[in-house]
Amino acid sequence: METGSSPDPLATCQAGKVTETLVEQALAYRFDTLPADVIAIAKQCILDWFAVTIAGCAEPVHGILLGAEHPGFEQNGYASVVGQAGRYTAQQAALINGTTAHALDFDDVNLSISGHPTAVIFSALLALAQQHGKSGKELITAFVAGYETACRIGQLLAPGHLARGYHATGTICTFGAAAACAHLIGLNPIQTASVLGIAGTQAAGLKAMFGTMAKPLHAGLAARNGLAAAVLVQHGLDGPVNIFEHGMGFSLTHSPDFNASKALGEPDQGFHIRNNLFKFDASCFGTIATLECIRQIKQERPIVASEIKKVAIHADRTVDSICNIQSPKTGTEAKFSLRQNATYALAGWDTGKAETYNDALANDKDIIQLREKVDVNLMDGWPPMQAKVEIETLQGQRYCALVDAGMPSMDLLTQSERLEHKFFQLASPLLGHVACKKLAGDISEFERLENLGVKESRGSARHPGSFPEVWL
Secondary structure, eight states: OOSSOOSOHHHHHHTSOHHHHHHHHHHTOOGGGSOHHHHHHHHHHHHHHHHHHHHHTTSHHHHHHHHHSOOOOOTTOOEEOTTOOSEEOHHHHHHHHHHHHHHTSOSOBBTTTTBOHHHHHHHHHHHHHHHHTOOHHHHHHHHHHHHHHHHHHHHHHTTHHHHTTBOTTTTHHHHHHHHHHHHHTTOOHHHHHHHHHHHHHHOOOBGGGTTSTHHHHHHHHHHHHHHHHHHHHHTTOOOOSOTTTSTTSHHHHHOSOOOHHHHHSOOTTSSGGGGOBOOSSSSOGGGHHHHHHHHHHHHHSOOOGGGEEEEEEEEEGGGGGTSBOSSOOSHHHHTTBHHHHHHHHHHTOOTTSGGGSOHHHHTOHHHHHHHTTEEEEEESSOOTTEEEEEEEETTSOEEEEEEETTSOOSOHHHHHHHHHHHHHHHHHHHHOHHHHHHHHHHHHTGGGOOOOOOOOOSSOSSOTTOOOOTTO
16 A cells, blocks of 8 residues: 555554564565665764764753663673673663764755664664674675564554654654664574564654754664563563554554555665665755755855845755744744855854754854744655755846765765765764774774674673774
8 A cells, every 4th residue: 555545554564464574574684785885885884873972972951861860780691782881781872972963953865764774773673782792694694584564564654643743753663772672692583573562662753852852762672672672571461463554553553554555565776775875964864955055056156244235045844844934032943944054054054063063153143043044845746855945136137956865876986985984073082083093994894893792801891802992
């Protein structure tokens, strides 16, 4: 069924074994059969995760969670929190790292989810892999499994899930983390179906949180809850094995749409991860096309703010509930404002720097004056991440650019170079250049790491070959 117009959505929902098939697909991934480019993109996701998580340690939400979650041991090992020397339980690490990874809103996106997969899935997996001493190959394979599962579930419930006000990073990505963790610890199909069921009863996140610290908390909660679901099932807890077909399950309660064939079929590019979108601006992804339009226009003619008469932004109507705060008062709100981001770009501020998004600049009188010249026009039927920007100067000159930011890069080498630049820009101030270079090198050979565990041993705090904790 390809639309939400079925006269009997319950019958449609119950017609197939969607959960069972999703589980079969998730558990089928093996490292030796993953294409080279899929492995390369997965490692790019990991590098980007470290970049935004290390930088996110400076955000207030990181400190708040550290105050609430005191270090604690687990009998079978512990997990690391980025930026901290304390030894945390796996669930604590997943919560804090997941929230921190999304704190800057600088982490990657996939439009099949319309959310941020890596912040959730890798945060859960790293904590569990550290606790159980899993290898780099095992983690990468589980990451791909969770990533693909999240994208499939995103497609299953699109577009109605988001239209109802849910934040897919908090909802859909909980399932991705759950499937990834189930894969990592070797659960069987029935157990994994239960994991998805338990994840479903925890999956939550509302777009009403956008512009507050509760939005990145969605990512942390999703990581923790997905991990917890897998661990609970491993210890004998059971849950429903038909969470997506059940008449009172996740699908019918969270979306009017149930696109089983789209979810379970082969993705257009073979793997959803090939459509991963990295961010090079520290704002909501819905603002990226607008920022790129302004960059193109300014490359054609270096316009100064004093010359501008008016600016028109044309964007798909779906951004209205995502990044259309008209008059932001804080740096966090500014990340979710098309008008504010356009104003920053026009005024010459670097939106690739996290520090641009601060309360003082959001309330700067010159910024506000320029922002009043910017209008947002919502369009029907546009690609969701496309924008057109029209600028008219006081001299009567007109400039226009059209950009679709939803198109993934086909040049992985150039993308890798841009991500390395982003990594060093974000992480070097906290780690220093030497430590950053070592960490980046280790991530580039992630599949060679034999043991990610950080268990205590008599001779060493870490297993030989474990992931270097240079971020601590």
